[in-house]
Amino acid sequence: MNHKELISAISSKLSISKNEVEQMLDTTISICTDQLKEGITIGFQSFGNFEVRKKEERLSVHPATQIRTLIPPKLVVNFKQSNVLKDKLNEI
Amino acid sequence: MSKEKISSQEIIDLLSAQTDFTKRQSEDFLKAMFGIIEERLIAGETVKIKNLGTFKSQWNESRKSVNVQTGEEFVIPGFRKISFTPDSELKNLVNEPYAHLEAVVLDSNHEVTEVDDEDTEELEPLNILTEQALEIKGLLSEIQGIPLTKDESKIEAEATVEIEENNTAEIPLESIIQIDPSTENLFDKIQEKMHQKSEELSSLEVVEITKDESEIENSIIEIDDNIEPELIVAANNEESKIEAEEEIKINEEIKIQENDQTETKSNYTAPEISTSSNVYEEEKIENHYTENIIENNDKDEITSIASDVNRVSEANNLIDNSLDPVDYKIKRKSKWWLILIIILLAIILGLIATYFLSSATRCWVKYELFSDENKEKTANVKNNILNIFGLGDPEIAPKPAKIEQDSVAIQAVAEDSIKVDSIPVTQSKDTIVDVFNRPRVYDEFIGTEKFGQGNTLTNISKKYYGHKDFWVYIYEANKDKIKNPDNISVGTSIRIPKIDPRLIDLGNPICLKKAKELHDLYIEKK
Known part of the structure; x- marks a missing residue:
């Protein structure tokens, strides 16, 4: 399922026009990214949490060439599903 | 990093604020959106949202684990989970504060300095290193x-420094200073003497060297080419000639072997020299050979030369002996002086020798290339070279009768004189070229082979002639049966021609070269 399919699905479910859905979806995503950029965790009830985590820098050694490389620290978005979703998933 | 958390309610507020929709609409929208995503994920689909990322439902296999507290083993049952991969845009946006950092390849511990201040553990080895340094x-x-400090305390020249270095600073300062004046005086004296001696030596040796040089060059060129200007020069200049003979005598053992080889070659090749001028030259050269023989027989002369050489060597020895006592004195003072003097002597001699050697060669080259006589000769040589490559003038007619005589004479001479070497070689080359240029007639056959089952032309060639490249001759002999050498029908009987052994002489690179040329010719033609 891609972006367009999602939009059409939502519009049919809520009986709103696709344009409006697209507008809302884009706004939602931009809000989410803005929040995540600030390092704020977003929790959607019954879905899960979007969280920014810091991956510490580390020394990686290439197994074949033995070249040691220092990987810098970075921030990544992590998603953790809620228990509700987990249960729903594993019900099947 | 702040660990703030906002819930969906705040998102709804923000959404309604930024769009024209009411909070209710926004809430509905969000619910619907996540509902659909959930639904799809539970159905096992992946959901891809632009600018946000991809949600994927993933099956985690059941695995064994250990209860940390009790040490009991238990099995974590397999479960499905949602994995979220952020879109590259989101990834970059989130990682902005660390975007400037790049992976650093570490060669040594020194590069650990680039690590952030946080990891002090990695800096510890560096500190240790710097301490050690x-x-x-x-x-x-x-x-x-x-x-x-010693250097500062003294104004004396290198001599004292030498001693210091050699004794590795074990000698106290005062003692060195006491020794210094005497050694310095000695050093000066020795140096003067050395200079005198070395000059004498060099003047003597230089003469020898220059002579030797010319001799060596002469001999080398005689072997390499069939230019004999040196011989003529030698004829004019008897002394140098005799010395050249001396040189030859030294190398006789090696050259006799060469002679043998060339003789064998000249036995079956009727030596042919193309240009009349060459023939003329040959005669000329022969005269010189006879002269040489006569001179060789005049052992008195040679012995006199030998005695001369002996004298020279004696003189050298004398000089060496005269140097010896001086060296001995120095030895008493310090054995290091001896080494120093020997090194200096060697360097001076080497420099002079190289200078004169180079000048001698320069002179010789000039003489060789720019004198008129030699120009003529080089022209002749060029002719010869052209002949070798089959490009010579067609009018060049071989004169077998004359050359046969010549060859007999040469063979006679060959035993004594070394300078013959070059001529038979070139003659044999010439004849081979002629053999190649002559149209090959295949009337004698040494066998027949059936084509097929690994019996290729190359294999047959290798069997009969010893090399696969000579298949061209088989092909030439069977041209009536073989239309395309690459495509011969199986069962074709091939006659193996008898080939002039000179054509398939494996030791002669010209044969292989010629065969390759023919090979290219036939393969292209098809």
Whole structure:
């Protein structure tokens, strides 16, 4: 399922026009990214949490060439599903 | 990093604020959106949202684990989970504060300095290293301190420094200073003497060297080419000639072998020289050979030369002997002087020798290339070279009768004189070229082979002639049966021609070259 399919699905479910859905979806995503950029965790009830985590820098050694490389620290978005979703998933 | 958390309610507020929709609409929208995503994920689909990322439902296999507290083993049952991969845009946006950092390839511990201040653990080895380096520095400065102070305390020349170095600073300063004046005087004297001696030596040796040089060059060129200007020069200049003979005598053993080889070659090749001028030259050369023989027989002359050489060597020895006592004195004072003097002597001699050697060669080259006589000869040589490559003038007619005589004479001479070497070789080359240029007639056959089952032309060639490249001759002999050498029908009987052994001489690179040329010719033609 891609972006367009999602939009059409939502519009049919809520009986709103696709344009409006697209507008809302884009706004939602931009809000989410803005929040995540600030390092704020977003929790959607019954879905899960979007969280920014810091991956510490580390020394990686290439197994074949033995070249040691220092990987810098970075921030990544992590998603953790809620228990509700987990249960729903594993019900099947 | 702040660990703030906002819930969906706040998102709804923000959404309604930024769009024209009411909070209710926004809430509905969000619910619907996540509902659909959930639904799809539970159905096992992946959901891809632009600018946000991809949600994927993932099956985690059941695995064994250990209860940390009790140590009991238990199985974590397999479960499905949602994995979220952020879109590259989101990824970059989130990672902005660290975007400037790049992976650093570490070659040594020094690059650990680039690590952030946070990891002090990795900096510890660096600190240890720097401490060690400081220690080593201190040690070095201590070691260097002694010679440095000595240098400061003295104005004496290298001589004293030499002693210091050799004795590795064990001698106290005062003693060295006491020794210094005497040694310095001695040093000066020795140097003067050395210069005188070396000059004598060099003047003597230089003459020898220049002579030797010319001789060596002469001999080399005689072997390499069939230019004999040196011979003529030698005829004019008897002394140098005799010396050249001396040279030859030294190398006789080796050259006799060469002679044998060339003789065998000249036995079956009727030596042919193309240009009349060459023939003329040959005669000329022969005259010189006979002269040489006569001179060779005049052993008196040679012995006199030998005695001359002996005298020269005696003189050298004398000089060496005269140097010896001086060296001995120095030895008493310090054995290092001896080494120093020997090195200096060697360097001076080497420099002079190289200078004269180079000048001699320069002179010789000039003479060789720019004298008129030699120009003529080089022209002849060029002709010969052209003949070798089959490009010579067609009018060049071989004169077998004359050359047969010549060859007999040469063979006679060959035993004694070394200078013959070059001529038979070139003659044999010429004849081979002629053999190649002559149209090959295949009327004698040494066998027949059936084509097929690994019996290729190359294999047959290898069997009969010893090399696969000679298949071209088989092909030439069977041209009536073989239309395309690459495509011969199986069962074709091929006659193996008898080929002039000179054509398939494996030891002669010209044969292989010629065969390759023919090969290219036939393969292209098809």
